[in-house]
Amino acid sequence: MNMSLMNIKNITVLGSGVMGHGIAQVSAMAGYNVALRDIDQKFLDKAMGKIIWSLNKLVEKNKITKQESEKIIGRIKTYVDLRESLNDSDLVIEAVPEDMNLKKKIYAELDKLAPSNTVFASNTSTLPITELSEVTTRSSTFIGIHFFNPPQLMPLVEVIPGAQTSNSLIDTTMRYVKSIGKEPVLCNKDVAGFIVNRIFIPLVHEAIWSLERDHVKMTEIDAAVKFKLGFPMGILELADYAGIDVIHKATQEMYSRDKGVINPHPILAKLFKEGNYGQKSGRGFYEYENSAYERISLTAEEAERYNPLRLLGVAVNNACWLITNRVSNMEDIDRATKFGLGLKVGLFPTAEKFGFVKIVDELKRAVKIYGNFYEPDATLLKLVQ
Numbered sequence: 391m392n393m394s395l396m397n398i399k400n401i402t403v404l405g406s407g408v409m410g411h412g413i414a415q416v417s418a419m420a421g422y423n424v425a426l427r428d429i430d431q432k433f434l435d436k437a438m439g440k441i442i443w444s445l446n447k448l449v450e451k452n453k454i455t456k457q458e459s460e461k462i463i464g465r466i467k468t469y470v471d472l473r474e475s476l477n478d479s480d481l482v483i484e485a486v487p488e489d490m491n492l493k494k495k496i497y498a499e500l501d502k503l504a505p506s507n508t509v510f511a512s513n514t515s516t517l518p519i520t521e522l523s524e525v526t527t528r529s530s531t532f533i534g535i536h537f538f539n540p541p542q543l544m545p546l547v548e549v550i551p552g553a554q555t556s557n558s559l560i561d562t563t564m565r566y567v568k569s570i571g572k573e574p575v576l577c578n579k580d581v582a583g584f585i586v587n588r589i590f591i592p593l594v595h596e597a598i599w600s601l602e603r604d605h606v607k608m609t610e611i612d613a614a615v616k617f618k619l620g621f622p623m624g625i626l627e628l629a630d631y632a633g634i635d636v637i638h639k640a641t642q643e644m645y646s647r648d649k650g651v652i653n654p655h656p657i658l659a660k661l662f663k664e665g666n667y668g669q670k671s672g673r674g675f676y677e678y679e680n681s682a683y684e685r686i687s688l689t690a691e692e693a694e695r696y697n698p699l700r701l702l703g704v705a706v707n708n709a710c711w712l713i714t715n716r717v718s719n720m721e722d723i724d725r726a727t728k729f730g731l732g733l734k735v736g737l738f739p740t741a742e743k744f745g746f747v748k749i750v751d752e753l754k755r756a757v758k759i760y761g762n763f764y765e766p767d768a769t770l771l772k773l774v775q
């Protein structure tokens with residue numbers, strides 16, 4: 391089959407949770423027929439309820455008409471039976487819980503049941519695409535499509551080929567992502583954390599280390615991250631928003647794959663063990679009165695009390711590692727940090743404002759005090775030559 395001519399019309403989304411229902415919605419909004427599959431009808435009913443709620447909001451805001459909303463809903467069919475959900479499926483996007491054994495079991499089953507021309511994608515945040523693909527007989531038509539939470543609102547989608555993924559599937563996937571109005575960024579290699587999480591997750595840990603080492607307040611770090619680095623909110627606030635459970639899992643997975651990427655701080659695991667998952671549980675780094683989305687009050691004055699240079703250094707260093715290892719390039723990393731982390735300008739223009747020389751000096755200082763984790767990457771060193 392010439393995959394570059396592949397025409398995707400029918401998509402099966404496996405898992406109707408936080409991510410799956412959003413992926414189903416954005417795909418149906420772009421005109422795709424969607425088969426949404428979960429293991430119990432009650433999950434599917436809940437997911438459809440959320441999709442209808444979200445579409446009603448769009449109707450209220452005059453972004454779509456009532457008729458369009460009904461057409462979109464009509465394009466989504468729900469299934470508990472896996473085999474039925476795969477009928478005529480061109481693309482399966484798997485969004486089941488982040489558990490390697492569970493995903494492998496599902497892919498082995500899919501491989502047997504799906505039509506031979508159906509291509510497979512995983513929405514995993516941290517698991518290796520190549521390893522997942524190898525439980526199937528179609529690793530050349532297997533790819534990572536990593537949406538951000540919530541898929542309805544977040545523009546970035548990382549596209550991650552595994553070691554055997556065909557170039558034509560990469561093209562087809564980039565086209566699919568564009569067709570649903572999202573910004574695809576190609577992550578050339580299947581590395582721990584892909585692009586955005588490789589920058590974001592270590593940054594959360596670095597902020598905790600800084601709390602301990604620099605004797606600053608959480609709100610001072612967070613205000614500096616927001617006002618000086620151009621994040622939409624503080625980094626610990628963002629961690630609470632994303633979910634401490636999600637970050638803890640990502641930390642474990644990334645650290646097990648690559649010890650150099652992350653310097654885990656034990657506080658994060660402690661919060662997780664205590665069940666303090668952030669906004670959703672009422673407590674994480676901060677406390678929340680309502681489970682609904684709540685913002686932490688941060689001021690420009692507080693930002694003046696903290697210099698986020700070492701935080702920025704860790705982020706830029708990981709970004710440079712991605713360039714050195716040919717996973718991505720500066721332009722795509724800037725797009726990924728803008729569209730996936732919400733940075734006002736991308737990471738590199740932010741770093742340029744602070745000065746690469748100052749960043750390298752700070753990292754070298756940190757190597758002396760805290761160890762090799764801070765060793766500046768070769769690409770970063772080239773930027774100051």
Ligand SMILES: NC(=O)c1ccc[n+]([C@@H]2O[C@H](COP(=O)([O-])OP(=O)(O)OC[C@H]3O[C@@H](n4cnc5c(N)ncnc54)[C@H](O)[C@@H]3O)[C@@H](O)[C@H]2O)c1
Nearest residue numbers: 404405406407408409410428429485486487488514515539
């Ligand atoms: N939540 C996030 O912020 C986020 C962001 C990006 C990517 N991801 C990734 O997306 C995936 C899903 O995460 P989530 O947060 O949506 O999880 P979730 O727990 O909200 O949803 C998972 C759904 O999968 C269902 N499920 C379990 N086994 C199944 C099976 N055999 N077939 C079909 N459905 C099954 C569950 O019943 C549940 O409804 C994970 O790989 C996660 O790493 C999550």
